[in-house]
Amino acid sequence: MMSLLEERQSCSIAELAQRFSVSEETIRRDVRRLETSGRARKVHGGVSLAGGGMEAPFVQRVNDNAAAKRAIAAHCAAMVCEGMTLLIDSGTTSLWFTRAISHVHGLTIITNSFEVAREVMGRNDNRLFFAGGDVNIDYRAAFGADAIALSRRFAPDLAILSIGAIEAGRGLLDFEPEEAFYKQAVFDLARRVMLLADASKFGREGSVFVAGLDRVHDLVTDRMPPPEIIADLTRAGTDLHVVTG
Amino acid sequence: MMSLLEERQSCSIAELAQRFSVSEETIRRDVRRLETSGRARKVHGGVSLAGGGMEAPFVQRVNDNAAAKRAIAAHCAAMVCEGMTLLIDSGTTSLWFTRAISHVHGLTIITNSFEVAREVMGRNDNRLFFAGGDVNIDYRAAFGADAIALSRRFAPDLAILSIGAIEAGRGLLDFEPEEAFYKQAVFDLARRVMLLADASKFGREGSVFVAGLDRVHDLVTDRMPPPEIIADLTRAGTDLHVVTG
DNA sequence: AACAAAAAACCACAAAATGTCACACAACAG
DNA sequence: CTGTTGTGTGACATTTTGTGGTTTTTTGTT
Structure with missing residues (x-):
């Protein structure tokens, strides 16, 4: 068969x-x-x-929980205004965010994600800097030393990050070491770091440590996290935004 | 669907x-x-x-003279074999070339073109390095110092370049200074430089000087160039391939 | 600009198709 | 003989599709 x-x-x-x-x-x-x-x-x-067409996993990830991701993205997009400098990472929720800010003009966008870049190029009244180098084809993004080096040139007003998992006591975790490494590097750059995470991230267990919750200024999600994580958030001084889908 | x-x-x-x-x-x-x-x-x-499509002017350029470009690309693709390292620039003919080599596995590809990158990511048995930095949205490519710096890391077996215009006596010319600058930088890297140019390039007049014909090892085109250019080619030691559509 | 006709889109409900579950039966090895 | 495994059957749940009627958008005409 x-x-x-x-x-x-x-x-x-x-x-x-x-x-x-x-x-x-x-x-x-x-x-x-x-x-x-x-x-x-x-x-x-x-x-x-299952393996039919290697593109499937990415498209599938983008559409998983699409309604929640879209709502989260729309909420964050409201905080973006003309002329800002944004760093956007390669998560699928970040892609939704990029779509949500398509009507804002005059932005400077730094990203390591091809999908985000593609979205930005749709409207050509933005400035785009792409952090390239060694490309991870599955993730459609570059994570290597070159990507980090380019990103470090900037001091964005706002960084939009996604994450693989959020665990109580541990903080932020991911699945791909390279991706985690890139994220660690960009935490320092932005004046404000906003983490976009739908509720499914609270249940997951990651395999690579990225950072503690204290590095994040705002966490935007679609459902109230479990109590232990809420405690961690208050201890870390992270603002919690729950978007009611 | x-x-x-x-x-x-x-x-x-x-x-x-x-x-x-x-x-x-x-x-x-x-x-x-x-x-x-x-x-x-x-x-x-x-x-x-959705965002999928390219911008109208770009897609138009890609499809201009498509038959000739496809034939040229197919001819060049025959010279590519498994395991090679290729540098591909951002011209529309280069994009056709990338499509033509989609069946070859195990390639290492360096490019500064988002469209080429997208094509390469369709099949994930290639290694991809993207020369990023400041992105020219109209050309869907990066030409800046960062792109040059990354490209310089490599010594490709073969570089696939397009060009805006070929003028007798002058050599290769382009329209965008940044693009010309990038191309100048990559001429030195590859062991073999192959220029893909449909016949329309012979009639054009460019605005920025890129390089002399002597930097090109092979010129692949679809119609016999005018005699003055043929003379230049022999003087420069460039092999001329005319692909009969 | 105003209005009517036509095309397309939407909504709600019924019908059809598909998936799931529980149970009975047969084949078969220990 | 007995327990295990795989298979078929029918009742029931879920999903998808088609249809008729209604609303919205486009188009053509005055």
Whole structure:
């Protein structure tokens, strides 16, 4: 069955059932197992290969929890006004933020994210500085020493950061060491650091330490965090903004 | 449906409905979802890609003389093999070249062009280094000192360059000083410099001097250049490849 | 500018398709 | 014999689709 999926990128349940002369329910059970083992993914009416098209993970991440991310982004966008200098990192929520400020003119934007850059280039009344170098294709961004060096040239009014996970007692964590390293470097630059994190980040466990909550001036999220994290926030002096979707 | 939108920049509801044999209302619903997730945007009577598309003047330049550029690109692509290190500049012909090498694996690509970078990121079995810094939004590329500094780190096997104009007696000229400056810097780096220029470049007059023809190892074009330029080429020791569309 | 006709978009509800669950049955190894 | 595993069946939940009616937008005409 996997070999059939290798040829055809995807297949319908009904077709597979007929192909193997078994009931559709049997196919569905097998598909469920394949999904839990990560080798295929279900879609309504059929199955498709998991790894099909390496672009999928990024697009998927952008659309995960889109409503919450959009609301958070819109809230932050209200604090941006003409002529500001912004540093925007490579998270998916940051991308929503970039879309949300598309109507503000005369900004200077520094970013290491290709998606953010693309969004900014849509309107050409902004100044754009791109932190390049070694590109992580999965993340569509550059994290290496060159990206850090370029970012360090600036003293942005505001830095917009996303994060992989927020854990009580630990602070901010991420999954990719390079990404974490880049973020550490930019914490010092901005006069104000705003962290955009939908509520799903509170449940996650990261694998690389990035920074303590005290480095963040504002945390913008869509649901009230668990009490231990609220305690950490007050201790760190971080302002908490909960955007009611 | 997204893949159909990738090819055609936009599409009408009625056409999509007929294409997939479903009712128009179903299409509208799907489009609404695509819009809330930010991947497409609705227009009256149809859908179009969200930020996806390039800016009108740019996409026009890319498609100008597309057949010739594609043929030139295909010819050059034949000289690329697995594992090479390539520097690709920001011209529109270079973009066609990048598309033409999409089937070659394991390349290391250095570029200062966002469009080239985007094309490379489509397949993630290449290594990508992006020369960033101050971004020229009209050209969708970075030309500044930072871009030069990063590019200088490399010694590519092959550099793929485009040019604004080729004049007899003068050599290579461009229209944007910054772009010219960047190109001057990269001429020294590559072991072999290949210039991609459709025949329209021979008639043009540029405004900024870039380099003499002697810096170019190969000139690939689609029609025989005027005799004075052929004389210059032989004098400079440049190989001339004329691709018969 | 005003107005009417036409096209397109939206909404709500019913119908169809698909997915899920629980249970019964058969094959089979220990 | 018994427990395990896989399969099929039917009831039920969920998702998706089509349809009719209504509202909004565009277009053409005066």
